[in-house]
Amino acid sequence: MDKEVFLETVNLTKKFDEVLAVDKVNMQVKLGEIKGLIGENGSGKSTISAMISGLHRITSGDIYINKKKYTPKNPLDAREKKISMIVQETGTINNLSIAENVFLGDEVRFKKNTFVNRKKMMVEAKKALEAVELDVDVTKSINTLNFEQRKLVEIARALYYNPTLFIVDETTTALSHEGRVLIHRIMRRLKSENKAVLFISHDLSELMEICDSLTVLRDGNFIRDFEKEQFDENEIKQEMVGRELEGDFYRSDYDGTSTGQVVFQAKNVSAQGLKNINLELHKGEILGIGGLSGSxxxxxxxxxxxxxxLSAGEVLVYGHETPSFFQKLWKQKDKQNTGNMSPEAKPIRLTNIKTAIANKVGYVSKDRDQETLILEASVKDNLTLSALDKLDSYGLITQKAEKRFAQEQIDSLLIKCSSMNQTVRELSGGNKQKISFGKWIGNDSKILILDSPTRGVDVGVKTKMYQLLYDLKQQGYSILLISEELQELIGMSDRILLMKDGAITKEFHRSEKVDEKTLIQYMI
Ligand SMILES: Nc1ncnc2c1ncn2[C@@H]1O[C@H](COP(=O)(O)OP(=O)(O)OP(=O)(O)O)[C@@H](O)[C@H]1O
Structure with missing residues (x-):
């Protein structure tokens, strides 16, 4: 029996000034179905879901629900019409309680006369969080939760309203292994209850496993629908990028040997959530770190x-501080600032971010919007901020040098922006991620801490990023690669350290024999 269409778009179009983000898209989402939406970064996926969920106004075209025209005024209006969405970016608000975040924008539901019945709100929030198996004190500030737990709060919020259409925008890559399993279970349950799910992800194998059908977008245009029985990885990829993808995804060698020269070290480190961590990162090594959430x-x-x-222990970096202006003036720049750490160099205790940056340690945070990017600043400023030292020519940073540097990053990572002066807030999620990666890669940091660096990035750029990481390794850069994606860890690391309950539980060396199943055993 044919499934019933719940939502249909007809010539759906969105323009942001001159940017045509979505161009006359026709698609359907049916009841009892999980529909995947796939396309390269900036192809219009989030913009379509934002129009459906009332976050963006439609420029032209129409949306129909149950064959009736639907023009949501805002997300609350969409929610009343049984459409809930989990956004790709952070959808919680700092300094409010967890309960207030669950009922964001809907506090009125607990209002009696002029007072909000907080007790009732807490009880209902607790109930909502049970659906996502999050057991926390809902009276506490949302700031006490980590990135993944915040995502779970958003999922709880969306589910509380019992949606007929549940939209999940690139959320699974923000979740750990258990989080993913949970959200897959939720999507399948909704499907079995004859509800509809619209699922956006860059993980093609995940989409092929979970979805009943897929819609492919390219540059804001509808390209093709695939039904489950038509799923073919290569064909889908080809439709997405409009050409055949070439090259290996991960590195193809199994040589995990390294120079043995320690450049970065944790010695008996304990801190909140960490117990007696000892690790050494070598020059020219990619050291993978894996684990479940809470690990x-x-x-x-x-x-x-x-x-x-830290509550105990120390973090040591074996390098030299960036030279001062006067040191540079005395032409000591090359000698002191090569970033080539010598084994004899005295280690420096790294106690704050300033020391990290001065010693050429870069960090891509998992929470890019809050910790890595300045959303209101331009693409150029975000890219050049951490590279000012590199661009500094005896105290002078020329506009020309800044522009050239930014353009190099834009070209090499295929960052989709209208110009380098566009504010980062206006970019698609994956393009923001490319900036958060590019700003450190380009600035000559010899030690890179990369937490989930390919989160939300499309398959073509992911391949580029992996090639870049491998090239950097071969040039002697040292990389701490923290990732929930086991395939990524296996595919790229020379060594992998697995963590559980705040401690390192197991070490693996690069080998053909290491597979996901083996790793998972030491994570749970
Ligand atoms: N508020 C905005 N102002 C200007 N342009 C925007 C805005 N939001 C999105 N865009 C542009 O619209 C296009 C589509 O973006 P969208 O976020 O829908 O892509 P996406 O397919 O979801 O990408 P990703 O996979 O990276 O999340 C991009 O070129 C983006 O820069």
Whole structure:
């Protein structure tokens, strides 16, 4: 029996000034179906879901629900019409309680006369969080939750309103292994209840496993629908990018040997969520860090960058501080600032971010919007901020040098923006991620802490990023690669350290024998 169409778009179009983000798209989402939406970064996926969920006004064209015209005024209006969405970016608000975040914009539901019945709100928030298995004190500030837990709050919020259409925009890459399993279960349950799901992800194997049908977009245009029985990885990829993808995805060698020269080290480190961590990163090594949520792997990245205070132990970097203006003037620049760490160099204790940056340690945070990017600043300013030292020619940073540097990053990472002066807030999620990656890659940081660097990035650019990481390794850069994606860890690392309950539990060396199943055993 044919499934019933719940939502249909007809010539749906969105323009942001001169940018045509979505161009006359026709698509359908049916009840009892999980529909995947796929396309390269900036192809219009989030803009379509934002129009459906009332976040963006439609420029032209129409949306129909149950064959009736639907023009949502805002997300609350969409929610009343049984459409809920989890956005790709952070959808929680700092300094409010967890309960207030669950009922964001709908506090009125607990209002009696002029008072908000907080007790009732807390009880309902607790109930909502049970659906996502999050057991926390809802009276506490949302700031006490980590990135993944915040995502779970958003999922709880969306589900509380019992949506007929549940839109999940690139959320799974923000979640750990258990988080993904949970959201897959939720999507399948909704499907079995004859609800509809619109699922956006760059993980093609995940989409092919979960979805019943797929719609491919390219440059804001509808390209093709695939039904489950037509799913073919290569064909889908080809439709997405409009050409055949070439080259290996991950590195193809199995040589995990390194120079043995330690450049970065954690010695008996304990901090909030971390217990007695010892690790050494070698010159020219990619050291992968994996684990489940709560394993402490994201905290480890912050600790190594001097962003979390230690309760015991020390983080050491074997390098030289960036030379001062006068040192440069005395032409000591090349000698002191090569970033070539010598084994004899005295290690420097890394206690804060300033020391990290001065010693050429770069950090891409998992939470790019809050911790890596300045959303209101331009693409150029975001890209050049951490490279000012590189661009500094005896105290002078020329506009020309800045522009050239920014353009190099834009070209090499295929950053889709209308110009380098566009504000970062206006970019698509994957393009923001490219900037957060590019700003550190380009600035000559010899040690890179990369937490989920390919989150939300499309398959073509992912391949480029992996090639770049491998090239950097071969040039002697050292990379701490923190990732929820086990395939990424296996595919790129020389060594992998697995974490559980704040401690390192196992080490693997690069080998053909290492597979996901083996790693998972030591994570759970
Ligand atoms: N507020 C805005 N102002 C200007 N341009 C915008 C705005 N929001 C999105 N765009 C542009 O619209 C286009 C489509 O963006 P959209 O976020 O829909 O892409 P996407 O397919 O979801 O990408 P990703 O996979 O990176 O999340 C991009 O070129 C983007 O820069």
């Amino acid at each position: 402490g792997m994201h905290e480890l990245g912050k600790v190594m960058y001097g962003n979390i205070r």
